[in-house]
Amino acid sequence: MDHLMVYPVLGWRNLWQHPMRTLLTTAALAVGIAALTFLSAMDDGWLQQIKTNFALTVTGHIQIHAEGFEDSQKLALNMKDPDRIMTDISNMAAVQGVTRRIRVSGLASSAGANAGALVYGVEPVAEQQMSRLATFISSGSWLPEGDVRAAVLGDGLANKLNIGIGDKLVLMAAVPGGDIASEVFRVRGLVHSGVMEVDDLIVIVPLGMAQKWLGMGNAVTDIVIRATSFDAVTPLAERLRERLHDRHLEVLRWIDIDPMAEQWADFADAYTWIVLAVVIVVVLAEVLNTMLMSMHERMHEFGLMGALGVTSRQMFAMMVWETMLLVLIGGAAGFLLGGGLALWYGEQGIDLSRFAIAFSFMYMDPVIHPLLRPESVFRILGAALFGAMIAGLIPAWKASRLEPVMALRE
């Protein structure tokens, strides 16, 4: 066992033979790793924000429907007894909130105009804890409690219909049996989310009235779940599927419901790989040169060690160790710096509203909170060590191939 210890010790001492060089190399490494750690945290924070904004604008984290509803959007595919499902799942771990909705496409009409609409029947109070819809009110108010005919609609749709607060609105849709039913509502509020599909299309009405209008009794189309965190979504969906299997229900995550989310995930992946590649390049650039210099200075010593009976493999191990140590020192300093900055700014937020034009992009807030995710940190660490391996292998390989006689002549 103890013969293994000699290489870290030799490596460590050799590094400090040239304190200035080692410090410069580790400082450069630290700055590089710090910047990349911070960038990665920015990216994670930004993505988290987009995902949150996206998922919680309307969709929620997880939705339960009658089997086939998402594909067909047919009202006939509904859940007759949502209360039972709700009680079954509401006290599951990682469930923060559950609400019910009816989702139906229909026609909205005012005194002078018609337009296609996506109607949501929601629980006025519970919905405020679920989606961000209530926060987008641009004039008037959210569905007032007890006001059964209240409607909130997207400001774009209101424009098309040429109506405002207090005006009458008629909604028409096909009921489960196939007939067309209509109902009268009164506009109480307008929402502006910045998302076109929402602002130009959405009408929000109380669930009870929607059920009555569509003749659905107690039935709903969506049970919407908010999880305690994003990372909890996928495992929670798994557990829900287990618990609800055999009941002809579908359990869909937000990313299953909106295909756009998939693209974001891909984008995030690509970005991660780029960061990791840059980490490796930074490590290589900083370390390879230092190690080659260190090796060339020690040709004679390698020859001497070879003459003493140190094998190529041992020589190889020594150089790899030395490189690893160098990268660990620089990497640790970099992580502390970058991680510290990420945590600090995670609290403070970075206000980018000065660059507001670039952020008119719909799901972004102008203040970014960097997020230090353990996975990202470990990935960067892994990439740094991988880079160190490569940077170490080249001089190590050269050192291990030296002929002792040749090296001794240097």
Place this chain on the structure above:
Amino acid sequence: MADILIQAAALHKSYASGDAVVKALDGVDLVVERGAFVVLSGRSGSGKTTLLNMFGALDRPDCGTLTLAGQDLLAMSAAERARFRLRHLGFVFQAYNLIRVLNARENVAYVLQLQGMDKKQRFASADRWLAAVGLAGFEQRRPDQMSGGQQQRVAVARALAAAPDLILADEPTANLDSHNGESLIALMERLNREEGTTFVIASHDPTVIAAARTLVTMQDGRIEAVNHL
């Protein structure tokens, strides 16, 4: 009949230098007995280092035969030669004999560690050998904190601690003043007598030549004379 340690026959080694071919060894036959104290002398370029490197399993001849401690050196792979050096040979070079980041004790103990000795034992052994070469109290010194003579003594201690069959020294006194040179060679002589370790030393230093019990004179890659003194 004395025990034979090195048996070399018809060793040839040529180097191409530019267009010319230099015959560094041009048919060397030599027998060295166990316990001998051999000095290889001869002008610069006569092939002393080349021959020493052959004995040290550091280099291979173009042709010829060479056995050491009963083993055919020329049949060994590079890894086998490394292991052979570790078990059977000790080296003292002209200078820079030590690993600069290790102190005197660690330099001596390093070889013992490679041989697989445990830590307590090898440190004790290192200290004993440092004392034997007159360096008690210098255990913690790094090479750059010791004089050239002291560094050479550490190298001798290291070579002896490994209990080798043969110690090879190439110009061990070349970087030392005459006083240090004399005391180093006296040390080697004493250890040869007391421990029975075989020494082959390449040198043109008169002090070293004067200490030889077998003096091998080389010229142009050949052995010109072998004198038992």
